[in-house]
Amino acid sequence: MSRQDQKQKKVTLLDVAKHADVSRATASLVVRKSPLVGAETRQRVEAAMRELGYVYNMGAARLRAERSHTIGVVVPNLTNPFFAELLSGMEASVDAAGLVMIIANTGDGPPRQAIVLQRLREHGVDGIILCPAAGTTDEIASQIEGWKLPLVQVLRHVTDELDYAGADYVAGMEEAVEYLVSLGHRAISFAAHGPVHSAYQERVQGFLGAMKRFGLRPEPVIRFPDRVDQIAQEADALFVKDRAPTAVICFNDLVAHGLAAGFYDRGLKIGRDISLIGFDDVADAEAMRPRLTSVSTAPNEIGQKAAALLLDRIAQPALPPRRWINPTRLHIRDSCRPLSSS
């Protein structure tokens, strides 16, 4: 058959079945990813599909089978490397289950999130992993229930009626404060940025709670811009008026990265002149100099667990809502030093 002929003739499932030497019914089972087909037969049919260029019309098929073998993942942004690590973990689990993952970005705004969710629903994804945009309300639970669409919240939660995979942000911040106190620090500031959501509130709560427990007056939570280069420019905000922190705990590693650059510009040596703790422990923490002490939230693991929760939810829609909170761990490197007694 010439290439021209191949293009014009539409390959049918029967063609695939003949090519693979199986019945049409068996080929159909393979196409619908039925577990009733043995691995060897599956491989032969899939090879025939590839060789003949067979296209499974998923749009039409979904109207029958209601499965697209695609997971939608909705994130608020992609610029924080944290999300790349989270998505990498999800993809490993989704991929192992034979599904494909498609990602959409909300820019952390509910209006755009509404459009994105609607579009993913229209595309017939089997389920969604959602990091709710800041400002999302618990009304989303009844909306999703009405849609009959399996959905797992990740990193942030707005309702107890839907599954959730996240990290113990409160305990992580407590551990950071405890560590600095054990090194003799008492003037400890909290450097934050970005919109307010559950993961933000839990971090602030963990910080303030621990400071209070140690009888320390926390410096106010200081807000920085979104971008790492802008954070560097505004590092002075930590030292205005009567504030003189000897240590700074950051909302995430991105803030720590920006402040580290700002400290460099001001001739402040991290470790010697000021101690710095990040949060999330992304790969960049290990690449900073001095290496950044950071609270590990293990984004890759959270991603894996969120995917596992969603796969369970798809298989068993009636399960009660589940919560999985990853314990955090302080990863001590070189950015904090004991406060010398003066």
Add this chain to the structure above:
Amino acid sequence: MSRQDQKQKKVTLLDVAKHADVSRATASLVVRKSPLVGAETRQRVEAAMRELGYVYNMGAARLRAERSHTIGVVVPNLTNPFFAELLSGMEASVDAAGLVMIIANTGDGPPRQAIVLQRLREHGVDGIILCPAAGTTDEIASQIEGWKLPLVQVLRHVTDELDYAGADYVAGMEEAVEYLVSLGHRAISFAAHGPVHSAYQERVQGFLGAMKRFGLRPEPVIRFPDRVDQIAQEADALFVKDRAPTAVICFNDLVAHGLAAGFYDRGLKIGRDISLIGFDDVADAEAMRPRLTSVSTAPNEIGQKAAALLLDRIAQPALPPRRWINPTRLHIRDSCRPLSSS
């Protein structure tokens, strides 16, 4: 109507039309995003859709209308912040055109890319922006032609038969070499990582060509691991045997970031002991200390242009293939110094 009733009753397009006080035909035009409907009417119908929770069954509709108003974007990885900036540029253009973007990751492998492309096709995306995985051959052109699916190559190209948006990697590397030579450097190494593809080859070609033009013996291209923390550990690879570069040009800013950490560990001061140039000029380049001199490829602009090419291609499928090559610009900051004559 009680909430329970709302859930059980399926909202029809006629319900929406009545609620918005328009004809069913007008409501249908809004749903199909027809330009024939005025803005005020459109808004009223869309508000009614939201209020009633109307779902447009895109799977069924696509079989009629062949438009999903969704663009698929296929990238080899998400861990390099370069891709976040590229996607941000695309999203701005795609969003402005009233479309939604969904992203899929190939892990830079052709088998996974084949699955992802097939899945996006099955979901009926209107078009695809593809950064071809390393190892993709020009056979993809005839495959895509057979699919009748608008597709634009971005960053890397494997065929002249499809549109392409990228940067002038050759000229960018030439400019980096010229700058270092103007500072008196002669022993200049090239630090690379990742798989080989057109954008890799063009960078190497630009470097080697410029070195030859200046009568300089280039150090061999030195290969580093993927991850920034691993690059730091292997920075010594630049200085083995008779190699003693006074300046290093990096394949991208991620390599530069890793080497900067490695130089710190070895007590080498960037600028004083060794000059360093990155490539891409992502936001991290501005946040490095000393600030990284880097060749700007303007990923945000490339993303915008790739989206514009795709929108044109969707509107006019018969256009001849187009190429858009973004000029690069050396962004001089603080990581290079004149070589002191000895």
